[in-house]
Amino acid sequence: MAKQKEEQGHKDAKHEGGGFWHLFGRAALSVVLGIVLAFLLPTRFGEEMGAQTMARYAAPFSGYLFDRARAKVVDNNRVDWYSKSITVLVIDAEVLRACKEGWPAHYSFYSWLLQYLNRFPPKGVFIDVILSQSKGQDAAKRKKAKELKDPEEPECRDETVDTGPIGTLDESDFDHFKNALMRLTSQNNVPVFLAARRTIENTLVTNPDLDSDDDLKKLKRVGIEFSAHSVDRLAWTYPLVYPKDERPGKKKPSPEQTAHSVPEQPGTSEGDCPRSAAFSIFKELYHGTLDVPCTEAAFMSVTWPLDTAAYGLHWHESMDGEREERHGIWPRVDSRDGDEDMYCTSNESQIKLLWRAEARAFLRPLSRPLCVHYRTIHASQLPKHMGDGPNVATPNDLELSDAELNDAFRGRFVMIGTSFAYSNDLVLSPLQDRIPGVFLHAAALDNLLSYPNDLEKVEAWELKLKMPLSRWGKILTLGIVGFIGFFIIVSIKKKVRKVFAEFHHERTHWRKRFHPHWWIAKSITAGFNIALFVISLAVLVSFGVAMILFGAWMDIPFLVVAHILACAIAVESLEWSEHLFNWITDSKEK
Incomplete structure (x- = not known):
């Protein structure tokens, strides 16, 4: 009787028909669950490591395609792209030792750096160092060193200017630095961008000496604030604008603070907001037509170029x-x-x-x-003296010649940053790992110059219920293509399992429990399941990387695609979609 009931139960159990609708529903459910979980997981848990892993796998391919696409454009107009090439001038520990400088360096040190840019005028200059030192403190240290004849007095100085007697030293270093900047902007017509901090009034400032000087007010202040990804700390995105923070509970400036605040810099008036370094350079120097509203913070996705520079870090x-x-x-x-x-x-x-x-x-x-991708000049490679006077030292083998400096600086955009092995000005790139932060600004500017002037091409947006229909259309298209891929993978996976099941079923001598053949069958089955899981996961990840590149082609930020795919792959690899589909439809796969 029990046997009859068991047989009757098997007859009454619902099975999938021909198998097509079961595979169709399973693949569709994987994609739908992937999108749903992509909405929920980053918001509620914030640590979707699978998405970052997928993005790291796709980053080399994205960089490779970025280089290939740009190479075609450069070949069509090499003259135009020469002015868009970037040279990074890094201040290293070796030059500070050679110049007997500390950190932060004196203004005379920056005058010494700028003399080479005045000699070989670039397209523009960005100083990625916040010049926070006071000219009074700087002058006091220099004056004391002169009076005591301190052997540690800085030696790298601009030989093209007269430092004057000791008695007039109080502001000479700052004045010489200012004159070097003015020669760049006025005589050589080179735009200069200064790294600046944001105030509570959402203006950009450097220090009172620079910001109160009538001539130096004309120099463009740019924002350098950046936040790495909260999970892997990699630099996936880059800010474009910095809107004023109007969150409830945010401390507002007192009337006294507002009255004594520094006058607003260009680009920080009402209705506008401070721009990041790369975006400001792109707009001001290269006349980019990309418009970004200041109603909320805006970011761009950063594609790190794959190719490496002949003269790098x-x-x-x-x-x-x-x-x-x-x-x-x-x-x-x-x-x-x-x-x-x-x-x-x-x-x-x-x-x-x-x-x-x-x-x-x-x-x-x-x-x-x-x-690194960008040509890098170390400040320690610059000759310590210029001219033909008695103070000129014999150049060493590490110093660059005039021809090399001319090729590195003239007509190119130069970014000046620091290159200390242990510093807080370091970023993590998915390709270059830990590098000086100035290279992030270089990569961001490079991206802006390489992509069309369309915000949709570069903006790093996230999945939201309230999105433009165009973005929902892209997600739907991505979902359809993803469904087709998942359907093919699921079909192949089922076919492999069916072949193995038939192979297993034909060996009836494997069914005797605890017989040596039974243990062999269990071992083979376990090995098959593990191998199938690993291979299918590898195939799914490869498919995911291809989908990220396809999404990039459709201008969908790679982290959005990575989140959806990571969730969908987890659902499919753990076979949640199969079990859930069987439960919803009350069916059972044979």
Whole structure:
């Protein structure tokens, strides 16, 4: 009787018909659940590591395609793109030691740097250092050093100006710095952008000495505030504008603070708001037509170029735990290039760079990070003296020639930043790992110059219920393409399982419990399930990377695509969609 009831129960159980609608519903449910979870997880939990992993896998391909697309545009108009090329001038610890400088450096040090830019005028200059030192304090230190004949007195000075006697030293360094800036802007017609802080009134300021000087007020102040991603700390996005914070409970300035506030800088008037460094340079110098409203904070997605510069950042490999792990692993994909002592790897072949970056994204010890994309001049490479006077020292082998400096600076955009191994001005790139923050501004400006003047092309938006119909249309298109891919993957997965089930079913001698053949069958089945899970997960991740690139082609920010795909892949790899579909339809797969 019990056997008859069991057979009757099996007859009454609902099975999928031909299997098509079951696969169709399962694949569709994976995509729908992926979109739903992408809405919920970042908001409620904030730590969707799968999305960042997917984005890291896609970053090398995005950089590769970015370089390829830009190379075609550059080939069509090399003269125009020469002025859009970026050179980074970094202040390193070696130059501070050679010039007997501390940090923050004296104004005379910056005068010394600017003399080379005046000699080889660039397209524009961005100083990514907030000049917070007071000219009074600076002059006092310099005067004391002169009176005591301090051997540690800074030696790198602008030889083209007369420093004057000791008695008039109080403001000479600041004046010489100001004169160097004025020569750039007035005589050489070079726009200068100064890094600045935001005040509580949402204006950009440097320091009272600079901001109160009538001539220096004309220099454009730009914002440098940046927040890395909250999960992986990587620089995926970059701010465009900084609207005033009107959140409830936000401390407002007192009337006294408002009365003594620094006059507003250009671009900070009512109805407008401060711009970030890259966006301001793009608008002011390159006359970009991209308009960004100041009603709320706006960000752009940053694509880091894959190609490496011939003259990049001269950092040596650190003696840390990752280095030990990397040198203990075999095989590595970045060896035998003659740059083993460098922190980064470089190669003329972009295919090799793509392979190395992807290997590092999968397992960090397999490769060092890629070298930076932008030509980098270290301040320690600049000759310490100029001219033919008696103070001119014999140049050493590390110093650059006039021809090299002319090629690096003249007509190009120059960004000046710091390059200290341990500093708070460092960012994490998905390709270059830990690098000076000035390279983030360079990458952002490079992106703005490379993409059309359309906010939709660069804006980093997130999934919201209240979105323009155009964005919902893109998400729907992405969902349809994703459904087709998931349907194919699910179909192949089911076919493989069916073949294995038939193979297993034919071996009737495997069914005797606790027999040696039974244990063999269990082992084979376990191995099959594990292999199928790993292979299907690898296929899903590869499909996810392709979908991120497809989304980028449709101007969908990669983190949005990554969030949806990470959730959808989790749903499918754990087979939640199959079980949920069976439960909803009250069906059972054979």
